[in-house]
Structures are given as structure tokens and as C-alpha cells.
Amino acid sequence: MSFLSRNPLNHSPEFRRRRFQNWFPLGLTYATFYMGRYNLNVASSDIMKTFDLSKAEFGTIATAGFWTYALSVILNGPLADRFGGKKAIIFGGIGTAIFNLVIGALFLAGWQTKIVVGMSLLYAVNQYFQSFGALSVVKVNAPWFHVKERGVFGGIFGIMISCGYFLAMGFGGWILAHFGWIWVFIVPSGLILLMVLVDYFLVKDKPEQAGFAKIDTDDATSHLSDDFKVNFTYVLKRAFSNPVILTLMVAEFCTGFVRQGLMLWFTPFLKEIHHIAPGGSLHQLASLGITVGGVVGGLLCGYMSDRLFQSRRPPVAFIFYIGQIISLLILGNVRVPGLAAFMIGFCCMWIFGVHGMLSGTASMDFGGTKGAATVTGLLDGVQYLASGLTGFGMGYFLDRFGWGIWVYLIIPFSVIGAVLMLTLWNQTPRKNREMMQRKGL
Numbered sequence: 120m121s122f123l124s125r126n127p128l129n130h131s132p133e134f135r136r137r138r139f140q141n142w143f144p145l146g147l148t149y150a151t152f153y154m155g156r157y158n159l160n161v162a163s164s165d166i167m168k169t170f171d172l173s174k175a176e177f178g179t180i181a182t183a184g185f186w187t188y189a190l191s192v193i194l195n196g197p198l199a200d201r202f203g204g205k206k207a208i209i210f211g212g213i214g215t216a217i218f219n220l221v222i223g224a225l226f227l228a229g230w231q232t233k234i235v236v237g238m239s240l241l242y243a244v245n246q247y248f249q250s251f252g253a254l255s256v257v258k259v260n261a262p263w264f265h266v267k268e269r270g271v272f273g274g275i276f277g278i279m280i281s282c283g284y285f286l287a288m289g290f291g292g293w294i295l296a297h298f299g300w301i302w303v304f305i306v307p308s309g310l311i312l313l314m315v316l317v318d319y320f321l322v323k324d325k326p327e328q329a330g331f332a333k334i335d336t337d338d339a340t341s342h343l344s345d346d347f348k349v350n351f352t353y354v355l356k357r358a359f360s361n362p363v364i365l366t367l368m369v370a371e372f373c374t375g376f377v378r379q380g381l382m383l384w385f386t387p388f389l390k391e392i393h394h395i396a397p398g399g400s401l402h403q404l405a406s407l408g409i410t411v412g413g414v415v416g417g418l419l420c421g422y423m424s425d426r427l428f429q430s431r432r433p434p435v436a437f438i439f440y441i442g443q444i445i446s447l448l449i450l451g452n453v454r455v456p457g458l459a460a461f462m463i464g465f466c467c468m469w470i471f472g473v474h475g476m477l478s479g480t481a482s483m484d485f486g487g488t489k490g491a492a493t494v495t496g497l498l499d500g501v502q503y504l505a506s507g508l509t510g511f512g513m514g515y516f517l518d519r520f521g522w523g524i525w526v527y528l529i530i531p532f533s534v535i536g537a538v539l540m541l542t543l544w545n546q547t548p549r550k551n552r553e554m555m556q557r558k559g560l
Contacts, residue, residue, distance in 0.1 A: 137329050138263050144321050145256050146279035148208060148314035152252040153283025154291060155219045155307035157382065159184070159242060161291040161397060162300040164387050169300075170234045174387070178514025181383055182507040183239035184246040189503035191250035196496025199251065203324040204258030211251025212315035216308040218245040223304035250499075257495045262325045265334060267430050275421070280471055281413025284382070286310075289406035296398025363546050364494065366539050368501045370436070371477055373536035375502030377443060378470050380509040380529040384517070385463050392522050393456035401460040408464015416472030424476065432476050433543035439476075440537035442469035444530055451526030473536070505532070 130138075159166075159181060167177050199207040222241050230237070256279065291303045323329040359365065385405065389395035395402050416439065423435045446469055450462040477498060513528060 134326070134331050137323075137326075137331065140321050141263060141323060141329075142256075142260055142275060144314065144317045145204075145208065145259060146275065146282070148212060148311070148318055149252050149256050149279045150283035150286050151307060151310045151314050152212070152215060152249055153280070154286040155215050155245070155304075155311055156184075156249050157284065157287035158219070158291055158303040158307060160383055160386055161288060161295055161303050163383075164390050164397065165295070165300040166234075166238075167387070170231075172235065174514035174518045175511050176235050176514075178383075178510035178512070179235055180238045180242055180510070181379075182510030182512075184242040185379065185503045185507035185510060187243035188246040188250050189500045189507065191247045192254065192496045192503065193500035194496070195250050196254055196493035199254040199258045199496075200493050204255035204260075205318065205322045205324050207251045207258065208255035208318055208322075209315050211248045211255065212311050212318075214248030214251075215245055216311040216315070218248065219304050219311075220308040223301050223308075226301045226304070250496075253499055254495050259322060259324055262334060267425060275417070278414045278417050280475060281410045281417065281467075284413060284467075285406060285410035288386075288409060289403060292398045292402055292406055363543060364497070366543055367477060368498060370536050370539045371498045371502040372505045373532040373539070374470070374474055374477060375505035376509060376532040377447075377529050377536070378474055378502075379506035380513060380525075380532075381447075381463070381466055381470065383506075383509050384513065384525065388522055388525060389456075389459060389463070393459045395456055395460060401456055404457070405460040405463040408461055409467045410464075412464035412466070412468035413471035413475075416468035416470070417475045419468075420472035420476045431545065433540040433546060436473050436476050437537050437540035437544075439469045439472045440533050440540060443473070443533040444537070447526045447530050447533065451523075 163177060166172065167174070195207070218241060222238070222245070225237075225241075286307075291307075294302050294306055325333070327333050386397055386402070389402060389405060390397070393401075395405070420435050420439060423438075424430060424432055428434045443466065446462065446466040450459065450466055453459050453462060513525075516524060516528060
């Protein structure tokens with residue numbers, strides 16, 4: 120159908136059910152992607168112990184993956200916009216499943232030499248395929264959600280991320296405790312391939328492909344005709360001449376450092392400082408806390424944005440950056456193991472809320488339906504540039520100065536993010552679009 124839905128917010132029960140059939144399997148697929156990405160975090164202590172690696176050496180493997188992801192997500196955004204999110208997530212899922220299986224098979228075969236170089240290369244290729252995950256989720260869902268509903272979608276996106284972390288940290292920790300760390304690379308392969316198969320049969324890129332009317336999403340490209348082709352040059356020109364997107368990119372750089380600064384190192388932190396081993400009850404508490412905290416943070420962010428701030432994202436992001444600062448300070452100073460495990464999840468509530476809001480919602484709003492994947496790629500790309508610094512860079516400082524400086528390396532980026540959100544306090548997609556039109560862009 121080529122006509123527009125006359126009331127894009129008054130959806131029929133049939134439309135809502137069909138939209139659920141779209142985002143729910145996509146969300147589960149994205150969660151399995153995380154299991155095949157953050158398995159490195161789960162196995163971090165065991166890998167360092169098995170191969171006698173320093174934190175800086177292990178961090179080099181992570182950095183290789185983060186920076187590959189950063190470049191790939193920028194380059195692959197236009198591909199997802201061109202070929203559609205469904206094809207992109209199927210392609211990415213098959214690739215990441217294969218390379219997780221390869222890593223696990225090599226270790227099972229007794230791989231012992233040049234671990235840092237070899238794992239850096241393999242993990243980097245895995246991250247290339249991983250980069251299609253977020254792009255695909257945002258690209259597919261952009262035509263299905265009006266701007267005024269996307270705060271809720273930001274909450275959904277946060278839930279997807281949180282469930283992914285639970286699969287990676289919780290279920291992955293259980294696999295590690297019962298079968299050994301090698302299997303945290305093998306098991307995700309089968310789960311990812313299963314979800315790729317489900318996506319093939321259920322996911323539709325647009326409402327029209329499922330027999331529903333097209334929605335006027337009221338985002339950055341909703342005013343463009345169906346025949347207008349948004350290419351990489353168009354989106355790049357608009358992005359780098361748009362002060363809102365530029366500010367969001369810097370904010371996502373900060374979010375990337377905070378997010379991975381916590382997630383990459385919390386397992387060895389809990390083990391070395393609080394003697395909490397992966398797979399143990401307190402580590403499971405931390406893993407469950409990541410999921411629950413992420414769900415609560417994502418839903419709260421979405422609700423506050425749509426209901427309290429008229430679909431404005433920056434005010435909510437500001438509040439959550441402040442929450443990051445306070446919770447990280449507490450985490451760095453607690454001495455009780457159980458409280459430390461709890462604080463991991465509490466920190467994640469504030470971190471994932473912002474991440475879902477900026478990567479999942481603001482990218483759709485300001486990139487528009489036609490350029491959603493490309494703008495998501497730009498935002499995610501700069502986020503993973505910062506993530507790379509938490510690998511070898513943070514590993515070096517932790518080797519040299521110890522865990523006492525850990526949270527104090529992270530907090531300044533939360534402060535910068537909060538300040539940036541103050542500069543965007545009243546921005547909405549409509550206001551931004553009108554500003555860009557006045558500029559002739």
C-alpha cells in the first residue's frame with residue numbers, strides 16, 4: 120500500500136500485533152548477538168590466566184574488536200539503508216555465528232601460540248559482522264514507529280540490550296562454570312543461527328510489506344517523497360552540517376567510554392577486589408542486575424521522554440548522565456561484595472537508559488526513516504572509537520595503578536555527556552528539520 124495512515128498514533132490491534140512480530144524476534148536476535156560479542160568479557164579472567172596475559176594485552180584484543188566495529192558500523196550503515204534491515208541482520212548473524220564457532224573450535228583444538236595477534240584478528244572480524252545488529256534493528260523499526268512512540272521504542276531497545284547482556288554474562292557465566300570458557304564462544308553460534316532463521320520468516324522491513332498503510336513518522340526524512348533516494352553523501356552532508364547530530368556524536372563517544380569502561384572490566388574487578396568468580400551466585404546477581412537495571416532504565420527513559428518531556432530526548436539523557444556519576448562513585452567505594460555486585464546493575468540502569476535513548480531513538484528521530492541506519496552507524500561508530508580506549512588504554516592504567524582509579528577514569532565522560540545534553544535541552548526532530556530547511560539542507 121502506498122497511502123499514508125491518517126492517524127499514525129491510533130494503531131489497530133492487528134497492526135500492533137504485527138509490529139510485535141517484527142521487533143520481538145529482532146530484539147531476541149540482537150540479544151544473541153551480544154552473547155556472541157561479550158563472551159570475551161565473560162571469559163576475560165580465564166583467558167588472561169590461561170595464557171598469562173596482562174590486562175593491557177587482553178585489552179588489545181578488545182580494542183581491535185571495538186575499533187573494527189567503529190569503522191564497520193559507519194561503513195555498513197548505508198548498506199543497511201540501501202538493502203534493508205532484514206537482509207542486513209541475516210548477513211551479520213550468519214557471519215558472527217561462523218566466527219564465534221571458529222574461535223571456539225581453535226581453542227578446542229589446542230591453540231596456544233600468538234594468542235593476542237590471532238584473537239585480535241578473529242575478534243575483529245566477528246565485530247565486523249556484529250556491526251549489522253543495531254543498524255538492522257533501528258532500520259527495520261523506524262518505519263513502524265511514529266516519533267511520539269519512539270521514546271517507548273528506546274525503552275524496548277534498552278530491553279534488547281539488557282537481555283543480550285544477561286545472555287552473555289548470566290547464561291554465559293553459567294556455561295563457563297559448568298562446561299569451561301571455550302564453550303562461551305561455541306554455544307552462541309547455534310542460538311544466533313536459530314534467530315536468523317526466525318527473522319527470515321517473520322520480519323518485514325516496512326508496514327506496507329505486511330499489508331498495512333505507510334505511517335507518516337514525522338521524523339527528519341518523513342517529508343521526502345518515496346522516490347527520493349537518501350544516499351551516504353546526503354546523510355553525511357546533513358549529519359556534519361547539523362549541530363544536533365554532531366553533539367549527539369560527541370555524547371555517544373562519552374557513552375561508549377562509560378559503557379565499555381564498566382562492562383569490559385567489571386568481571387575481573389569483582390574477581391580481584393571482591394573475590395566474586397564468574398558463574399558464582401554474586402556474579403549471577405551482577406549479571407541479573409545488568410538485565411533488570413537495563414530494562415528499568417530503558418523503560419523509564421522512554422516513558423519520561425514521551426510523557427514528561429514531549430518526546431524530547433536530551434533532558435532525560437541529562438538526568439541519566441547524572442545518575443551515572445553518582446552510581447559509579449558508590450561502586451568505586453563500596454567494600455561489601457554483595458553491594459558491589461548490586462551496584463553493577465544499578466550503574467547499568469543509568470548507562471543503558473542513555474544508550475538506548477541516543478542510539479535507538481535519537482538516531483531514528485534525526486536520521487529519519489530513510490537514513491536511520493546511516494545515522495545509527497555514525498553514532499555507534501564514535502561510541503566504539505571511545506570503547507577502544509577502554510581496552511588497551513584502560514588496561515595499561517589498571518596494570519600500573521590498580522583498581523583504585525577505575526571509576527575515576529570513567530566518570531569524567533559522564534560529566535561531559537551531561538553538559539552536552541544541556542545544550543540540546545529543547546531540541547526535537549521537527550525543530551531540527553525546520554532549522555536544516557532554513558539552511559537549505
